[in-house]
Amino acid sequence: MSQFDVKNLSADELKKLVNDAERALRERSKQRVMELRREAEALANELNTSVADIFGLEKGSKQAGKKLPAKYMNPANPSQTWSGRGKRPNWLVDELNQGKKLEDFRI
Structure with a gap:
């Protein structure tokens, strides 16, 4: 990981850095959720069931x-x-x- 001194950044540069970091974090989180979803669907398929059945997500x-x-x-x-x-x-x-x-x- 590259390390840099944030003390020398202006307020606008810091805001942009924070926004970019938050956006990157949200994107990584979405990617991880999609990976986990695919894994859960594959496991459910092996058991001849659905993710909704496993977690009881089906609404009556x-x-x-x-x-x-x-x-x-x-x-x-x-x-x-x-x-x-x-x-x-x-x-x-x-x-x-x-x-x-x-x-x-x-x-």
Whole structure:
């Protein structure tokens, strides 16, 4: 880091220096937040979920709690269904990892 003597700067030069430093600090902070966001999204993706699900950021809607009709069914156990919203159930994730397609399970 370069070091210089601020004692010899005028008031205007000091104000400009402070403004430039604050702007640089805000920019670095934004960059770090974006890096952390990308990391969090990647980790959530590995867990087949979303950042909002992990931190409980989803706000309840007017339809919260309303049961949606099933769109997908486990052929090995027809009682296991999924509406297509929210986190994918483990049985579906396992099947997809084995190379099957989501459409194979559509009701």
